[in-house]
Amino acid sequence: MTQTITLRVLQGADRGRVFHNLATPVTIGREEGNLVQLNDERISRFHVKIQEDDGRLVVTDLDSPNGTKVNGQVCSLKILRNGDTIAVGRTVLLVRSQAEGEVGSADELPLLDAAGGSLRSQDECQQHSVLPTLPRGMGPGQSAELRELLDHIHVSLRAIVDDAIVNEKEGKVLIDQRAWDYLLAAQANISAWIRCIEDPQASQT
Incomplete structure (x- = not known):
């Protein structure tokens, strides 16, 4: 096949x-x-x-x-x-x-x-599984801010991927404590950003 x-x-x-x-x-x-x-x-x-x-x-x-x-x-x-x-x-x-x-x-x-x-x-x-599209009509400043956020996420995920150990026999991927901390921090940051988008005043609290 x-x-x-x-x-x-x-x-x-x-x-x-x-x-x-x-x-x-x-x-x-x-x-x-x-x-x-x-x-x-x-x-x-x-x-x-x-x-x-x-x-x-x-x-x-x-x-x-x-x-x-x-x-x-x-x-x-x-x-x-x-x-x-x-x-x-x-x-x-x-x-x-x-x-x-x-x-x-x-x-x-x-x-x-x-x-x-x-x-x-x-x-x-x-x-x-269809990925959402990026916002359209953004100004240069907004595009730069979005790029900065995505770069931050990308660097965090890259640290996890770089440290991962693949066990092909067991079908598992192992990560160390540092990589796990990166993952938790990335999830926490994304959660905070989502909250600020849904409630702009939340960023002030």
């Missing part, structure tokens, strides 16, 4: 770019001719290749001088799983895969139940 992958750039000069529904094989590098061309001087011309083999995705480093990391671990050849991260040069990419014929999009991320904290069902994920 043919698989497609979606790659989201989490870190690097191309941060925020999304390469949707790419059919394998996929090469990543600096030069034209790559299905994913990145603006990163530390990436080789043809740095890494993702291909399908017997229903599995395999990532192969193409003898790049700076190497490739999957989930923070240096590797030259590795089975790639949905949700893995690939680090090449200064760029980090999030991998989302989907087999042909499956319902939904490879872009979709699992959502948490706001009440119980458990993963929602697939149907609920499909219903609520």
Whole structure:
């Protein structure tokens, strides 16, 4: 069964770019001719290749001088799983895969139940996984303020991702106390911002 992958750039000069529904094989590098061309001087011309083999995705480093990391671990050849991260040069990419014929999009991320904290069902994920659009018509000052907020959130989440340890055998990701503190602080800040938006006077109390 043919698989497609979606790659989201989490870190690097191309941060925020999304390469949707790419059919394998996929090469990543600096030069034209790559299905994913990145603006990163530390990436080789043809740095890494993702291909399908017997229903599995395999990532192969193409003898790049700076190497490739999957989930923070240096590797030259590795089975790639949905949700893995690939680090090449200064760029980090999030991998989302989907087999042909499956319902939904490879872009979709699992959502948490706001009440119980458990993963929602697939149907609920499909219903609520569309990202809200950014506000339109903002002035330069408002755009700068929003950018500052998003940068703060991004840095906090990056600290968590960088410190995470992936246990592939058990299907778990471990984070240390410092990363957990970052996560709690980010959640607290976002909660405060939401309250201020809903009740502008709350920021004065």
